[in-house]
Amino acid sequence: MDAARGFAQGEFEHRLSRAQKLMDEAGFDALLLTSEPDVRYFTGFLTRFWESPTRPWFVIVPLSGKPVAVIPQIGAHLMGTTWVEDIRTWAAPDMADDGVSLLGDTLLSLAGEKGCIGLPMGLETHLRMPLADFFRVRDSLPRMTFTDAAPLLRALQCVKSEAEIDKIRAACAIGSAAFDMVSEFAHEGVPLSTIFRRFQMALLEKGADWVPYLAGGAGLDGYGDVISPAGDQPLMAGDVLMLDTGAVFDGYFCDFDRNWAIAHASEAASSAYDVLFGATEAGFAAARPGETAASIYHAMDAVISVAGGDGGGGRLGHGLGMRLTEWPSLIPADHTVLEPGMVLTLEPGLEVSPGIIQVHEENIVIRENGAEWLTRRAAEQLPVIG
């Protein structure tokens, strides 16, 4: 929790030079970035203001030279505190021309009339600007080409620097400390919605900057899914409670969960927990440089299968960083080769009874000789509280 805030300028210089090398290889004259993590990756621009969908924000990465920001005036002060020097603004929202001309002019000046613009168009990406305005920009620059840069950005962002890993580790430490507090407020009779509120407060108390994500569930031996909001139903003896958090430290996420039995645990609940603990161990052991995302999947799925479960082709983990979920996916079809510096979640699930599941989740980083835990490992056996 003592990780430094912000980055040394060298971090951004390094990101930029790696990007420009890959851009050169791919034939891009510029990158056009519109999403919060992509903009922040190259600039350090950190604000929760993205919650407002009103205004688009653009960063253009040229083939040489520093990133150029094309942003609403309201962001000029904050962008001015980053390493970016060329900050072009307009008075947004402008109902007639909400940055379209300024963006077009900037692309033209940085990439040339026949420039090839890379922007993220592939899986797991969104264009965070009005689609009609993207078409206007594109149509105003008829000799330019606009091509998918998702693979390039994935390659860059998959591998984290030590400074990034420190921030994710700090977020994980905050999560672990908050999970330690759950037994103080999770008891038989307490509504799940109250537990969700108290747990978010615990994360903040332990140092989270904010809590963009919390999911969970509770029910006899397990829960129906892992994405529902909390209802007001009270915890009951024999329930398995799960909380899964995405807390943020300095713009970086943790994403892991913990399970507890309330008052007592059934044999079925405890056995499922044991299987999932073992599956996570197997995933950890398989997470080595040169192996693939798919091989971690298969290592976990093998443990689950022995217990009569089935990964079912569903995702058993994913990348983690500036986003709650990132490339790659731990699925059979993802053959992304693991490299040192990749941060992943291991997230095996098991059906305890029809429609009722348990899910475990831990965060790891790939190192030269194998994986390293970023989360403090879950208890070996299903803890009973309340």
Next chain:
Amino acid sequence: MDAARGFAQGEFEHRLSRAQKLMDEAGFDALLLTSEPDVRYFTGFLTRFWESPTRPWFVIVPLSGKPVAVIPQIGAHLMGTTWVEDIRTWAAPDMADDGVSLLGDTLLSLAGEKGCIGLPMGLETHLRMPLADFFRVRDSLPRMTFTDAAPLLRALQCVKSEAEIDKIRAACAIGSAAFDMVSEFAHEGVPLSTIFRRFQMALLEKGADWVPYLAGGAGLDGYGDVISPAGDQPLMAGDVLMLDTGAVFDGYFCDFDRNWAIAHASEAASSAYDVLFGATEAGFAAARPGETAASIYHAMDAVISVAGGDGGGGRLGHGLGMRLTEWPSLIPADHTVLEPGMVLTLEPGLEVSPGIIQVHEENIVIRENGAEWLTRRAAEQLPVIG
């Protein structure tokens, strides 16, 4: 804070029938929706899982009949608890076909080969699916047309039902109760980052489901912007502290701020506060059915101008609801006519000294005879705390 959770089914039936009437007038055969608020508006599907950018989610609103969900399998359980009956799923993420074929087939069956599909493409909207996959869908249906439905969705969503207004009022009440706690923890010497954490905890304690947005600032007489995250600098005597929140109750936002002087207030700080309090009063008085978003702007700008300030064409407020910021904008160019049921923020700002501003913000709803406060009104004079 005792507002009901969820909606009666009649709410969704009413939304759907209004939409289908407007679709018929506009010549749309179906709406294609991809964003969290648009999907939730027609289905009630409420989850924080949208924080994960991995998977796209689709809802198609046909010209007759109920909405159809085309979603990742992981959401089937939760979508099954809504009023939606036709739920089509795929095992996402699928690297070869992440819902593209299923979406195309569904559009074809609901809108016909030459169907006209409305989707939000205009200002303040984003397409929340990979752009390359949108092009694949479009290219697989060459006789269909894809047209902007942003005006239709705005017209629908601008005017809130009483049940929606109750939820926003509940969020505002939570915000007001949390603002009352600020004097307990905001003192000279306390870092702004600590105040941000404590204030988020206060919002949760008072009943917020989550806190998607918090901004603020503190400095002598005012602050440099209203979008920066908190630093670790301690509050000092003479500072004006501002906190601006977007807390959520049952999926609906409040968005308002409060200002406090720490230990003592300068004449300049107090005077600016008085001007902004007066500007907000003027905006409230102007907020009547038949007037426009621009007329509220001008009413506030007139008060600011007398004090030597200048709205400067910047936005002095906006719509509010399922999003932190919504259509319309209180700017000179926005001639949206005010109707009963519209929920707005009034957000005038004033420069206190070069580069240093104060901003006030309140939330109101337009009624038949004028505006109604949803927030408990700010103190008439700059409160001194700490």
